[in-house]
Amino acid sequence: MTETLPPQERTEPRPGGFRLPEIPGPFETAVMAWRWLRRMSTALLLLFMLAAAAVLATFVPQEPVIARTVAEWRAGVAGPGEGWARVFDALSLFDVFGSWWFMTLTVLLFISLTGCLIPRYAAFAKVARRQPPAGRNLERLELHTTLETALGPDEALAAAKKALKGYRRRRTTSAEGTPQLAAERGHWREGGSLVFHTAFYVLLIGIVIGHSFGWTGQVNVVEGEAFTDTTLGYQAEVPGRFWDAGDHRGFTLRLDDFDVSYHENFVPADFLSTVTITQGHDEVVRGAPIRVNHPLVYEGMKIYQARFGYAPEVVIRTPEGTELFRAPVTLVQSGPIWLGREKVTPGNPATGAPQIAVELALIPDGAIVDGQLRINSPEARNPRLAISLYAGDLGLERPVPLANLPWREDQLVGQAMLQPGGTAEMLQGNLIVEFEGLPMWSGFQVSHAPGRGILLAAAILVLAGLIPSLYSYRRRVWVEASPHGGGSQLLLAGVALHRKPAFAEEFTRIRDRLATATNAHKD
Amino acid sequence: MVNEQLAGTSNALFNAAFVTYIGAMVCYFFRLAFTKVSARGVTSSTTTGARIGWLATTLAMAGWGVHLASVVTRGIAAGGRVPWGNMYEYSSTMALLVVAVGLVVVQRRFGYGHLMGFVIAAAVLMMTSALLLFAEAGPLVPALNSYWIKIHTSAAMGASSIFIVAFAATALYLVKDTAERRVASTSTFSGSTVGAGSIVEADNRPVGYEADGGLEERVASPFAQRDTLSPVLFPLVPALVVVVFTLLVWRAPAPAIIAGGVAALLGILSWYAIPYLPVAAKLDNLAYRTTAFAFPIWTFAIMAGAIWAEEAWGRYWGWDPKETGSFFTWVLYAAYLHSRSTYGWRGRRAAWIGVVAFLALMVTYYAVNLFVVGLHSYAGT
Numbered sequence: 091m092t093e094t095l096p097p098q099e100r101t102e103p104r105p106g107g108f109r110l111p112e113i114p115g116p117f118e119t120a121v122m123a124w125r126w127l128r129r130m131s132t133a134l135l136l137l138f139m140l141a142a143a144a145v146l147a148t149f150v151p152q153e154p155v156i157a158r159t160v161a162e163w164r165a166g167v168a169g170p171g172e173g174w175a176r177v178f179d180a181l182s183l184f185d186v187f188g189s190w191w192f193m194t195l196t197v198l199l200f201i202s203l204t205g206c207l208i209p210r211y212a213a214f215a216k217v218a219r220r221q222p223p224a225g226r227n228l229e230r231l232e233l234h235t236t237l238e239t240a241l242g243p244d245e246a247l248a249a250a251k252k253a254l255k256g257y258r259r260r261r262t263t264s265a266e267g268t269p270q271l272a273a274e275r276g277h278w279r280e281g282g283s284l285v286f287h288t289a290f291y292v293l294l295i296g297i298v299i300g301h302s303f304g305w306t307g308q309v310n311v312v313e314g315e316a317f318t319d320t321t322l323g324y325q326a327e328v329p330g331r332f333w334d335a336g337d338h339r340g341f342t343l344r345l346d347d348f349d350v351s352y353h354e355n356f357v358p359a360d361f362l363s364t365v366t367i368t369q370g371h372d373e374v375v376r377g378a379p380i381r382v383n384h385p386l387v388y389e390g391m392k393i394y395q396a397r398f399g400y401a402p403e404v405v406i407r408t409p410e411g412t413e414l415f416r417a418p419v420t421l422v423q424s425g426p427i428w429l430g431r432e433k434v435t436p437g438n439p440a441t442g443a444p445q446i447a448v449e450l451a452l453i454p455d456g457a458i459v460d461g462q463l464r465i466n467s468p469e470a471r472n473p474r475l476a477i478s479l480y481a482g483d484l485g486l487e488r489p490v491p492l493a494n495l496p497w498r499e500d501q502l503v504g505q506a507m508l509q510p511g512g513t514a515e516m517l518q519g520n521l522i523v524e525f526e527g528l529p530m531w532s533g534f535q536v537s538h539a540p541g542r543g544i545l546l547a548a549a550i551l552v553l554a555g556l557i558p559s560l561y562s563y564r565r566r567v568w569v570e571a572s573p574h575g576g577g578s579q580l581l582l583a584g585v586a587l588h589r590k591p592a593f594a595e596e597f598t599r600i601r602d603r604l605a606t607a608t609n610a611h612k613d
Numbered sequence: 614m615v616n617e618q619l620a621g622t623s624n625a626l627f628n629a630a631f632v633t634y635i636g637a638m639v640c641y642f643f644r645l646a647f648t649k650v651s652a653r654g655v656t657s658s659t660t661t662g663a664r665i666g667w668l669a670t671t672l673a674m675a676g677w678g679v680h681l682a683s684v685v686t687r688g689i690a691a692g693g694r695v696p697w698g699n700m701y702e703y704s705s706t707m708a709l710l711v712v713a714v715g716l717v718v719v720q721r722r723f724g725y726g727h728l729m730g731f732v733i734a735a736a737v738l739m740m741t742s743a744l745l746l747f748a749e750a751g752p753l754v755p756a757l758n759s760y761w762i763k764i765h766t767s768a769a770m771g772a773s774s775i776f777i778v779a780f781a782a783t784a785l786y787l788v789k790d791t792a793e794r795r796v797a798s799t800s801t802f803s804g805s806t807v808g809a810g811s812i813v814e815a816d817n818r819p820v821g822y823e824a825d826g827g828l829e830e831r832v833a834s835p836f837a838q839r840d841t842l843s844p845v846l847f848p849l850v851p852a853l854v855v856v857v858f859t860l861l862v863w864r865a866p867a868p869a870i871i872a873g874g875v876a877a878l879l880g881i882l883s884w885y886a887i888p889y890l891p892v893a894a895k896l897d898n899l900a901y902r903t904t905a906f907a908f909p910i911w912t913f914a915i916m917a918g919a920i921w922a923e924e925a926w927g928r929y930w931g932w933d934p935k936e937t938g939s940f941f942t943w944v945l946y947a948a949y950l951h952s953r954s955t956y957g958w959r960g961r962r963a964a965w966i967g968v969v970a971f972l973a974l975m976v977t978y979y980a981v982n983l984f985v986v987g988l989h990s991y992a993g994t
Contacts, residue, residue, distance in 0.1 A: 131957065140941075140944050148937045353752060360758075383759040539928070
């Protein structure tokens with residue numbers, strides 16, 4: 091007990107280790123955390139974690155990018171297995187960039203950045219305002235040389251001022267009272283670095299604005315058909331937090347025509363949608379082309395060419411002529427052929443009416459040679475449509491894409507291979523299936539992305555700051571002029587704060603420039 | 614549209630350049646045997662050495678000219694477009710740039726001719742991968758058909774080729790620095806490693822390359838540096854890395870074994886070259902200067918890519934695997950540049966970050982294009 095100790099012993103240093111360590115209070119903890127975040131090594135650690143997160147996101151499929159692969163990983167069809175998929179889900183590895191921990195990492199990085207920048211701003215503001223300091227004991231510097239000139243000290247220093255263009259210059263006197271020109275350059279190294287780092291806040295603002303007020307949607311349109319720019323008009327949409335349904339422009343876009351041409355190796359050479367936009371009753375844009383890399387802009391909405399495919403027009407009717415189904419079915423490419431499924435009737439469990447659906451496979455131009463499918467052309471020069479009719483409990487009510495539903499062999503109730511205009515009877519002649527025509531569909535990505543200007547500005551600032559921060563070097567140069575004979579003797583000296591080896595060469599050039607400017611001869 | 618005959622000429626020129634480069638590489642390495650090194654690290658070639666060196670430079674320049682012709686004819690053959698529309702062409706053009714950077718920057722500007730064998734070797738490896746990825750000359754797929762391919766792709770290519778040269782310098786720096794440290798700790802010489810790792814020395818000796826005065830007394834013979842390192846790990850580690858990487862990406866055992874053999878050869882040559890290498894601080898400086906040059910170009914490439922993505926796909930950034938890959942490569946190179954100004958991270962630790970960043974670049978280029986499905990997957994076909 092300390093009270094029992096004699097007073098003289100109290101002043102002695104305590105032997106370490108018998109007192110409990112002080113537990114920091116909330117304020118001290120906050121200060122410690124702030125100090126930790128301000129350290130450069132912490133910033134490096136956070137950068138490594140950011141890189142590690144990005145590596146994970148490269149090799150683990152990301153749900154917002156390829157949802158289908160993620161579904162396959164979860165089902166154990168692809169990837170390391172169901173168990174791992176559950177672990178990945180628990181760690182949000184299927185959506186790294188939307189996860190709480192990535193958000194935390196970003197916030198920590200920005201706090202760290204702020205912590206590093208504030209003192210640097212303060213220091214830079216001081217340094218940038220300061221005039222070049224007067225040099226002392228110049229002849230002791232490693233890089234110094236003398237020149238003799240016929241000019242007087244004042245005139246010589248005026249000439250030197252011109253020779254040291256690009257430097258911040260100041261006339262002063264040395265400690266001994268000799269007239270001196272002090273010059274300094276390279277403030278843009280720190281300034282550029284500050285601009286570079288500050289640009290990331292601008293980038294963040296641009297991203298936040300884009301995500302808050304922006305909107306993205308996808309829509310597939312069949313030739314001759316149209317969609318309207320409303321929330322219901324799109325097949326998928328990603329609205330920003332502050333995007334309102336009323337922000338839609340309400341135009342109607344009709345796909346007049348879609349063209350695709352192929353190279354000899356069946357790779358698409360070019361594909362082009364021709365569209366007409368109507369707003370109200372006016373055709374505001376008529377017959378405009380949209381192709382890859384050439385989007386159409388209408389009232390701040392950008393319409394991009396994304397996907398395309400065939401959309402065979404299929405009609406199913408009873409022999410009496412009642413149409414059960416009539417629609418173009420959008421097919422997607424699967425190797426050389428095109429596949430798709432479509433609901434015909436949703437069925438009714440109460441009445442016992444079965445669910446009916448069709449599965450289509452289109453061969454644009456091919457033939458079966460020796461039991462093998464041979465494709466002559468990817469263009470629909472001689473199209474054949476294989477129609478399979480399924481009935482029974484097909485799971486159409488499930489919230490699963492039709493393509494992923496497992497339909498059984500015994501649910502297949504009819505099959506036919508048709509040419510355009512061809513018909514086939516199914517279910518003992520109770521249904522007639524017709525392949526009416528073969529239009530194409532075109533998939534558009536429509537987006538409104540405010541904040542793009544801010545992002546561009548941020549990008550320019552990043553580069554504008556980065557380049558001087560890497561290539562600008564702090565240098566100080568002094569010229570002292572003392573009367574000598576009829577003219578003066580110049581003492582030139584310099585010191586480099588960065589990249590010293592290169593400065594030796596630069597110093598020689600400065601000396602030559604000074605000699606030329608003052609008409610001097612070198613010692 | 615495709616000029617088959619010209620495409621054939623381009624392929625023949627490619628093979629000719631490939632063989633010439635191998636000749637140049639062999640000459641560059643062979644010259645080491647005819648080089649004397651003084652204790653101060655000043656190298657001088659014998660007459661034979663000078664002749665071999667001259668032959669090496671001539672072969673490298675001739676190979677470069679032939680290679681350039683191959684790249685240009687390829688572009689014309691494919692219908693008058695940029696010659697970097699698929700991975701074969703991209704790898705070939707990148708190798709062309711690597712050799713150009715080597716000749717202009719490493720050999721001419723820095724005067725480190727002894728590094729050129731490694732630089733040419735990098736180009737040869739790049740061209741080997743190009744052969745593995747060979748695709749017939751053909752027109753561009755529509756998504757690539759934009760003037761942005763000139764801006765975005767050439768910036769990415771330029772930056773990558775400089776990063777490759779930077780990596781050669783970084784790896785050799787680590788080798789040289791290890792050797793210098795070993796000598797310092799085993800000999801009676803008073804602990805001069807000359808490395809950037811020893812920026813702060815207890816005796817306040819000036820740093821690195823400035824410490825030229827008095828080196829003679831302080832540094833052991835550069836050949837002693839080689840003797841301190843066992844040559845066993847030098848071929849093994851690079852061979853293992855290259856074999857595993859090639860097997861993972863291509864799943865082709867034969868190229869993996871050949872590439873592994875080449876990596877092993879380069880590993881043992883880097884051991885052999887230890888006495889002839891510039892001092893560690895100079896290698897570190899070369900690595901830093903090249904990386905600092907390439908980093909803004911890489912930054913610009915990512916930005917241009919974002920603008921192009923906005924134009925083509927309707928979003929500037931979608932965390933597509935390629936975008937993510939280029940992003941983590943950027944972050945790691947940023948970490949490298951930051952580590953250079955962080956106390957306790959300079960020198961070897963920074964260099965290791967540089968190595969990791971380079972691996973990230975290779976993963977972004979090869980693995981992401983060939984292995985991961987994404988919007989850039991067409992680049993492989």
